[in-house]
Amino acid sequence: MKTDIILSGVGGQGILSIATIIGEAATKSGLKLKQAEVHGMSQRGGDVQSNLRLSDGEIASDLIALGTADMILSLEPMEALRYLPYLNKEGWIITSSAPFKNIPNYPEEQALIDELKALPHVILVDVDALAHEHNMPKAANVILLGAASRFLGILSVEELRESIGRVFGSKGEAVVEMNKKAFDIGYAAADKQG
């Protein structure tokens, strides 16, 4: 079994932290993984993406081929749509519905949401609003991971949730609990839609 995930967003939003949590869970459960990251200039508020591949067998390529991604996990709706050609026929898009407008010509918001809703397997969660509502502004990315957890297949929800403890452990129990709560909020939000 293999799961190929494209993580996307805007530089600085925290997609690499999501990748770290998934990677930790995968390593712990004995899966192989490859993860191609973006560093350098594009991190300055530009579009960023990371290819994360998990498998119980050998993984050859560091990059995901067109039409083969099982999931696009995005912290920004336009950035989710940017990688559509990589999605396989049955793949899922789990994305934040809150646009990040740091460019003057950002497209009409509703049109983007309509494009997303027209696709077969989409979960849209306003993770920014949820993070704000629960007073956890830095945990929007973990809320998104919670929303995606049920659709990852190769890892169980509990395996992912547990890896939060190991990834944030050095930052203290309060940070771990806050992020686990964020994860649960995301899970519940997706549950309502799925």
Next chain:
Amino acid sequence: MNKKLLLGDEAIALGALHAGIKGVYAYPGTPSTEITEFIQKSPLTAERGIHSSWCTNEKTAMEAALGMSYAGCRAIVCMKHVGLNVAADAFVNSAITGVNGGLIVIVADDPSMHSSQNEQDSRFYGKFSLMPILEPSSQQEAYQMMAYGFELSEREKLPVLLRVTTRMAHSRAAVEVADTAQELQALPFAKDPSSWVLLPANARRQYAALVEKQSALQQLASAYTRLEQDGPEKKLGIIACGIGYNYVKEAEEGAGGYHVLKVSQYPLPKDKIQELAACSTEILVVEDGQPFVEEQVPAMLGAGYVVKGRLTGDLPRTGELTPDSVAAAMGKASKRYFETPKNLVPRPPALCQGCGHRDVYTALNEVVKEYPNARVFADIGCYTLGALPPFRAIDSCVDMGASITMAKGAADAGLFPAIAVIGDSTFTHSGMTGLLDAVNDRANITVVISDNLTTAMTGGQDSAGTNKFEAICLGLGVEPEHVRVVVPLPKNMEEITRTIREEIEYNGVSVIIPRRECIQTLNRKLKQQRKNQ
């Protein structure tokens, strides 16, 4: 043995530490920066007194590493591909002197120019320098190649070039690593001290010996090269270099159907190429970067043998390889179920909100408006983003240091005002010598050294000239009254624009230093302070 999740860069760094290096010498450059950063953070570095602080540029790094090798210790040098242009003088000649302690030069190429100005393939440098080249296909192989490379270097008494590309440098995978690092004694000095003195008579002798070594180096590469033959019948043969091998395996999907020659060491082994050709109908060369192997293969085979790759259009001539481009060249169709919606727009990177470079460009744009012929020659760094809206403030960006020297050349040709914009780290990397030229010629240029106290674009590494810029400029001969320091903040706009105007009007070399800490490093510092409280 234990297992670690490592970036390719980190696997190289750990491999080097475990192979017993005494030092890493480097200037930051994407995608090579994390090699040095990993070594700086490793507990082994402090424990064993391993040198790891940043160098002023790639040339000083290369030379210092060669000195460490001279003294009998193992060293690595790390840089991005264009950094090798800066280090080239020392790099090429290090193959002529040869080495004492093992020396590996690690160069990270950036096909597709994710963060670069060109797609040059460092393997060409290795070839004309007559150096052995290693090109790992996986993070695991990258780790192991460090110990292997040092043994090769010390046995052959030559520096070794290890070449990676962005997707190897910046991709993470589990790597089996040793539990401990080798502890080495410095080797005794070289037996023949004249080999290090490249007088023509010595250099000619050394060069002839280097040429003589080539067939042995090719044999070593041959021993490392693996032919994976798929059955006895003739079919498409693929030469898969470095990470190209992974894309071939991905497209093959375990089903075979091709003879594959995995190439990870050069000089290109002629015997293995001929062996592949003998069992194949034709050959496809899969290599990330420029058609380095593809150009050499036809000469190794009989006339008329079909060799395909980037030159023939079977693979794209430019850009990095992708699983899709390689699959297509192997005759496999890509899948594509959804198209990108038409209303999507690009999201280019931008200068951070609150960045001092923003205030510099705002001021510069206001003054430049008053001079219809003004041209702004910029340089390599975050401030290159001043080319994009809303600033559109710069007219050139070519290579490290070119801002000052191009402004000077344009001024020599009569252009006025000729303004250079260069960052603090870029100035000490390659701007100082150009400024001396300008001073000696009394060129009519205005140089803006936008000092944010760090090497920002690569993530905030130490900048070699911090706290020394006024002294450097004065030392190079800029008149004291024309070395001006301002603080780039919106509230100082009047003072900044006035200063720029005055210095443009001065007929000679003037330097304006807008100085304010990078907000990324500042925020990190503040966060750390809060944590410590």
